[in-house]
Amino acid sequence: MTAYSELSAHHGRIAALSNALGILHWDNAAVMPKGAAPRRAESVALLQVLRHGMATDPRIGDWLGEAEADDGLGAWERANLREIRRIWTAETALPADLVEASSRATSTCEMAWRQARQDSDFVGLLPHLSEVLRLQREIGQAKGEKLGLSPYDALLNxxxxxxxxxxxxxxxxxxxxxxxxxxxxxxxxxxxxxxxxxxxxxxxxxxxxxxxxxxxxxxxxxxxxxxxxxxxxxxxxxxxxxxxxxxxxxxxxxxxxxxxxxxxxxxxxxxxxxxxxxxxxxxxxxxxxxxxxxxxxxxxxxxxxxxxxxxxxxxxxxxxxxxxxxxxxxxxxxxxxxxxxxxxxxxxxxxxxxxxxxxxxxxxxxxxxxxxxxxxxxxxxxxxxxxxxxxxxxxxxxxxxxxxxxxxxxxxxxxxxxxxxxxxxxxxxxxxxxxxxxxxxxxxxxxxxxxxxxxxxxxxxxxxxxxxxxxxxxxxxxxxxxxxxxxxxxxxxxxxx
Amino acid sequence: MTAYSELSAHHGRIAALSNALGILHWDNAAVMPKGAAPRRAESVALLQVLRHGMATDPRIGDWLGEAEADDGLGAWERANLREIRRIWTAETALPADLVEASSRATSTCEMAWRQARQDSDFVGLLPHLSEVLRLQREIGQAKGEKLGLSPYDALLNxxxxxxxxxxxxxxxxxxxxxxxxxxxxxxxxxxxxxxxxxxxxxxxxxxxxxxxxxxxxxxxxxxxxxxxxxxxxxxxxxxxxxxxxxxxxxxxxxxxxxxxxxxxxxxxxxxxxxxxxxxxxxxxxxxxxxxxxxxxxxxxxxxxxxxxxxxxxxxxxxxxxxxxxxxxxxxxxxxxxxxxxxxxxxxxxxxxxxxxxxxxxxxxxxxxxxxxxxxxxxxxxxxxxxxxxxxxxxxxxxxxxxxxxxxxxxxxxxxxxxxxxxxxxxxxxxxxxxxxxxxxxxxxxxxxxxxxxxxxxxxxxxxxxxxxxxxxxxxxxxxxxxxxxxxxxxxxxxxxx
Structure with a gap:
């Protein structure tokens, strides 16, 4: 297999996993009985971890380097490499502990927000939102450095x-x-x-x-x-x-x-x-x-x-x-x-x-x-x-x-x-x-x-x-x-x- | 973490993946639009491969050996070890190429069967069913050897x-x-x-x-x-x-x-x-x-x-x-x-x-x-x-x-x-x-x-x-x-x- 076809097969597998997550998300919102929520969250978290692992697979970097040097590719293949490179750069910019900390902070903050909105209590939300903001800044900074962008533009991207x-x-x-x-x-x-x-x-x-x-x-x-x-x-x-x-x-x-x-x-x-x-x-x-x-x-x-x-x-x-x-x-x-x-x-x-x-x-x-x-x-x-x-x-x-x-x-x-x-x-x-x-x-x-x-x-x-x-x-x-x-x-x- | 708790956490992750597969299976049968079938099959196959990988993780064998020697476990924990050992023995009995060959043969045979049943054509089904039977015998033999059972009893189990x-x-x-x-x-x-x-x-x-x-x-x-x-x-x-x-x-x-x-x-x-x-x-x-x-x-x-x-x-x-x-x-x-x-x-x-x-x-x-x-x-x-x-x-x-x-x-x-x-x-x-x-x-x-x-x-x-x-x-x-x-x-x- 060429480096390009390795990349393509690998991203086909990532898509298969994303599609499974997409259906679980739909199920969650449209038909899931409410008592299923806690265990469903575990299933989704596991699939997300598996997907993140596939998206940051170190072989992607090697395949990319090799495939980008391949002169025989058509316009769609070259654009595909551009997109793969973009996603790979952003995904690998973040240390795993930052991804996890941000995931945990947003889960907590989202729950606090439901209550705070109901009570119109901004002060109550402040510590949670402050933590989310701090981590978003860190994420923006980490991605921005890799992409040559300001932290905000890195998030926007x-x-x-x-x-x-x-x-x-x-x-x-x-x-x-x-x-x-x-x-x-x-x-x-x-x-x-x-x-x-x-x-x-x-x-x-x-x-x-x-x-x-x-x-x-x-x-x-x-x-x-x-x-x-x-x-x-x-x-x-x-x-x-x-x-x-x-x-x-x-x-x-x-x-x-x-x-x-x-x-x-x-x-x-x-x-x-x-x-x-x-x-x-x-x-x-x-x-x-x-x-x-x-x-x-x-x-x-x-x-x-x-x-x-x-x-x-x-x-x-x-x-x-x-x-x-x-x-x-x-x-x-x-x-x-x-x-x-x-x-x-x-x-x-x-x-x-x-x-x-x-x-x-x-x-x-x-x-x-x-x-x-x-x-x-x-x-x-x-x-x-x-x-x-x-x-x-x-x-x-x-x-x-x-x-x-x-x-x-x-x-x-x-x-x-x-x-x-x-x-x-x-x-x-x-x-x-x-x-x-x-x-x-x-x-x-x-x-x-x-x-x-x-x-x-x-x-x-x-x-x-x-x-x-x-x-x-x-x-x-x-x-x-x-x-x-x-x-x-x-x-x-x-x-x- | 003790070997037992490692085993328990690992099987919790396997369950999270099985639960995702269970919902995809329900979706397939109850609500999936028919044009989604080919890509859905890819998602399900990928999750099954990932689950098989987790279920045959070589660390399970080490953890089992250590946990089975632990005298401090209660009746449910010991029964859990018995079940984990049983599943592990059966899962690891089969070489990966046999699992794959059987999966491919049954898919083909199932499709052939739909036609053969409609046409009442046993002879048309014979080569496909013969291949499935040959592989089932092989599976029964491989599991039976590990479990000390006849091939049929191994399948039954x-x-x-x-x-x-x-x-x-x-x-x-x-x-x-x-x-x-x-x-x-x-x-x-x-x-x-x-x-x-x-x-x-x-x-x-x-x-x-x-x-x-x-x-x-x-x-x-x-x-x-x-x-x-x-x-x-x-x-x-x-x-x-x-x-x-x-x-x-x-x-x-x-x-x-x-x-x-x-x-x-x-x-x-x-x-x-x-x-x-x-x-x-x-x-x-x-x-x-x-x-x-x-x-x-x-x-x-x-x-x-x-x-x-x-x-x-x-x-x-x-x-x-x-x-x-x-x-x-x-x-x-x-x-x-x-x-x-x-x-x-x-x-x-x-x-x-x-x-x-x-x-x-x-x-x-x-x-x-x-x-x-x-x-x-x-x-x-x-x-x-x-x-x-x-x-x-x-x-x-x-x-x-x-x-x-x-x-x-x-x-x-x-x-x-x-x-x-x-x-x-x-x-x-x-x-x-x-x-x-x-x-x-x-x-x-x-x-x-x-x-x-x-x-x-x-x-x-x-x-x-x-x-x-x-x-x-x-x-x-x-x-x-x-x-x-x-x-x-x-x-x-x-x-x-």
Whole structure:
């Protein structure tokens, strides 16, 4: 066997183990009985240790050196080596005791956070979060030294390969300057719109589910390689060729489950569209979290909150529930689905105010990792940013700096990918419509094939062949440009009505 | 750490891996989308290789030697060492290439069998089955040499630790002599019974499921540590503290799903009743397949096809389906659930004719492993035994020697445990009623606590502390005695009516 084929076989085995973990994670969230939790945690921890052992196998370093000197490899093989080298460098940067200490600290902190959030008790969380932060800094430092990055950028790169905070600073500063003024215009425009009757439930869960399945099928989701289930926190997970999404149902409001299904279907289409032959190799993985979020937001926000989609979908929704009335007119549904209202909670935010929530978190976590902001001052700094970006002051930390699980659970460097994803979604959808002008009218007919075809060719089937910037240039002609997102917001929330 | 605690920690890790495999197996059978199968097979194969590596870790041998010399261990610890030694001896008896060759041969043969059964083509299966048999003989020989057993007994011991074919011969010869005469009496008695109207469906799946759940709860199944789902072939599986059962529903006949649920609940109660502190150690495992089958048959056949249970359950069934009529009277339901009819198919057989199916298979597989019967002559030998034991001649091999998956899939030595389980069930239920006379009247009230309490104390919580024979003597006062089963059959199928 050549060094390259050794590497490829080894990473096939790592993928087989990751797939097992993916199914256990799905099981945990969707179907596991609660008494199974303690022993399940042992199984997952063991598989993670085994995976870490395989990912840091010292033979990888030798194989890499040899394979990189091989001139006979094609573009995908070379990109695969690039990805393997990247992962190997990051995985081996950390001493095993740091990995273990961080795993233990985040488990403890996550539990403390559940209580602290409930009690709005930041001071109670402080010692735990402080320990997590200390270890995240250490992890960032260790990886950063190996990768030639700042600690924050090293953390960011786990979610967004190639991501750099100086670029994000520029994009986010631009947005932060633009959004407050836009928000005033949006609220003024919205005040001039008619008020619509809210459809009244109950909306039976089985009907909601059937509606979700119908829409997933229309979007091109492959049920032979996935499932739709229920979990407390909706997600897209599972394994290669087994991409499962979840939602949660509220019998008084069907739209939250449906929009959740459409969002997760966007993620799932990306996963299902990765190239079969490379699926279990690093080059076959999704490119990064900003592109992943771009796919969910492109489907949910760009495609499925559009007039075209709702002209197709509103009558189907109405008929599914055996309902009638002016509240089911596509225009009324469109207005409900595109209502803007500043609030404290990120996950409830609309498309216009969502970036403010992300920018705030990004600025704070960067300052915390750089030790420019003492952790004890986080609540005050949070509230000051909320005031500046959204004009709101949280009445307590429960709806302020304690609302998200990311920091307690060690997800530092993740937040910016939400808004990078929103910008990317706008730019990709814009490029798709220019390349295939029929996309909006096809959507109005319930035909997603033209959109999916473009996404398959330009994003999904590319997997990790290119770096994110290269992919974006190839697909849209330029690097990430907030102008497209800004124009989208203005068009949808100010100009349309 | 002492050698004992090293062993214990190591087997805790093996259990964590086995639990992961158990959940993947459940997922496979109950929820996996079909397109996921090829990659799932890779994940399962990898975890099995990792588990085999852990189970044959050479340190186990050293730890065992040291721990067995430790005088300070209690009875459970010593029994744990006995089990660990037994498993270690069997696992290390086989060279890795034999394990791999057998795994490959059974996969191929299983696939060939699906086609051969459909086409009733024994000759087409012959080369594949011949290879599986050759490797099973080799496995039996290799294990037998290490364990001081004949090849067949070595195979049997994988399912039934301590099982010996000379004992089984005596039990089965006794049954084979008894059953044909009994069957004539049963059929004569049955001819004198009234014919009952068959309740007419459809019986909605959701109602059937709710009825199953109701009965599982009555039996004492813990839904905090398990689930009820659907699969093509009902089974009990999952993991420690996560014991999941499945059934399949037929809207024209609710009793097959319900009896399946009761049967699998019997298995699940055993698994859920194993002692918490030992659950992940070999001594904490269920004792063997005959005891396992005894628990499912005790619940299904002994308890839940009794008059007492059906006086409790028949009105609940009737009300669940909103039905009425004489077909729902407990006596009528009892007659339907205890109808005897000789047939070709083992899995459709009643309690009286089932042992004939097992005895036939046991005799043939023993002769095949011993090379006393050429594989090519299997169909003729099968049909001769069917004629002798049940008076029937299969019209083709599809309903004859091709009907079961056990031989093609490498499950040689498994069959006798079904009937050993039936004998054990009768003997345990008899002892339970003698010890706790209130058991039948409690069942008639829908109260399974007295029965479950006895089973917990005498079987479930014993796990593998004792050998099977010792457990039976402790619980019932004697080793396995077919007289109790024979008396049960005569009482239920000849004397009652």
């Amino acid at each position: 786990d979610y967004e390969p190639g991501g750099r905070s100086d670029q994000i600073d520029r994009l986010f500063d631009d947005l932060a300057a633009f959004l407050p003024g836009l928000l005033d215009e949006v609220l003024a425009a919205q005040a001039r719109r008619p008020t619509d009757a809210e459809p009244q439930g109950p909306f039976p869960v089985e009907t909601q589910r059937a509606l979700g399945v119908r829409m997933m099928e229309a979007l091109g989701y492959d049920f032979d390689r996935g499932r739709l289930d229920v979990s407390a926190h909706p997600f897209c997970g599972g394994a290669d060729d087994d991409v499962r999404i979840t939602t949660r149902y509220d019998e008084n409001d069907f739209s939250s489950a449906l929009m959740g299904v459409l969002h997760e279907t966007g993620h799932a289409l990306y996963e299902q569209g990765r190239p079969q032959g490379w699926m279990s190799q690093p080059v076959g993985h999704a490119r990064g979290m900003s592109l992943h979020e771009s796919q969910s937001l492109l489907i949910e926000m760009q495609a499925c909150r559009s007039r075209e989609f709702l002209r197709f979908a509103a009558p189907i929704m109405r008929d599914a529930f055996g309902a009638s009335g002016p509240g089911w007119e596509p225009d009324a549904v469109w207005r409900r689905y595109n209502r803007v209202a500043p609030g404290f909670i990120r996950v409830d935010a609309d498309e216009v105010t969502y970036p403010a929530h992300v920018i705030l978190r990004y600025r704070l976590e960067k300052a915390l990792i750089a030790d420019d902001l003492p952790l004890a001052e986080l609540p005050a700094a949070w509230n000051a940013q909320m005031k500046e970006l959204l004009g709101l002051t949280p009445p307590n930390d429960r709806v302020g700096c304690l609302q998200d699980i990311h920091w307690p659970s060690g997800g530092w460097g993740y937040f910016p990918t939400y808004t990078l994803g929103a910008l990317t979604a706008a730019q990709l959808f814009d490029a798709a419509r220019r390349a295939v002008p029929d996309i909006p009218s096809a959507i109005e007919r319930g035909d997603f094939a033209p959109l999916l075809g473009w996404l398959r060719a330009n994003v999904h089937a590319q997997a990790s062949l290119l770096e994110t910037d290269e992919l974006l240039i190839q697909a849209t002609g330029r690097t990430l440009d907030p102008a497209v997102f800004k124009a989208h917001l203005r068009r949808r929330y100010v100009e349309e009505s | 994988d399912y039934e630790p301590g099982g010996r074919s000379d004992q089984i011969d005596r039990l089965f010869d006794d049954l084979a002599a008894f059953l044909p005469g009994l069957l004539d009496e049963v059929l004569a008695a049955q001819a004198r019974r009234p014919t009952d109207a068959e309740p007419q469906g459809p019986f909605p799946v959701e109602t059937q499921r709710a009825l199953g759940v109701r009965m599982m709860e009555a039996l004492g199944y813990d839904f905090d540590r398990g689930r009820l789902d659907v699969s093509a072939h009902p089974f009990c599986g999952g993991a420690d503290d996560d014991v999941r059962i499945t059934t399949r529903y037929d809207e024209n006949d609710f009793s097959s799903a319900l009896m399946g649920v009761l049967h699998e609940t019997g298995h699940a109660l055993y698994e859920q009743g194993r002692p918490q502190g030992w659950m992940s150690q070999p001594v904490g495992h269920a004792r063997g397949m005959s005891l396992h089958e005894s628990q499912s048959l005790l619940i299904e056949m002994q308890a839940c096809r009794s008059r007492e249970f059906l006086r409790f359950a028949a009105p609940i069934m009737r009300d669940a389906f909103g039905a009425s009529g004489p077909g729902w009277e407990p006596d009528a339901v009892w007659r339907r659930y205890n109808r005897v009819a000789p047939g070709f198919i083992r899995v459709d057989a009643d309690e009286v004719t089932y042992p004939a199916h097992v005895i036939l298979r046991y005799r043939l597989e023993k002769a095949l492993i011993a090379d006393d019967l050429p594989l090519a002559e299997l169909p003729a030998a099968w049909n001769a035994q069917m004629k002798e034991l049940l008076g029937l001649t299969p019209p083709n091999d599809r309903v004859g020697c091709l009907q079961d998956i056990h031989w093609p899939s490498g499950g040689w030595g498994y069959f006798p445990t079904y009937t050993l389980g039936a004998l054990t069930a009768a003997q345990l239920f008899d002892a339970a009623r003698r010890a706790v006379p209130d058991i039948p009247s409690a069942i008639e009230r829908g109260d399974f606590a007295p029965l479950l309490g006895w089973l917990r104390a005498n079987v479930h919580a014993q796990a593998s502390l004792l050998e099977t024979d010792e457990l039976l003597i402790q619980a019932t006062g004697r080793t396995l005695d077919p007289a109790v089963f024979k008396a049960h059959l005569r009482r239920r199928y000849v004397e009652e009516s």
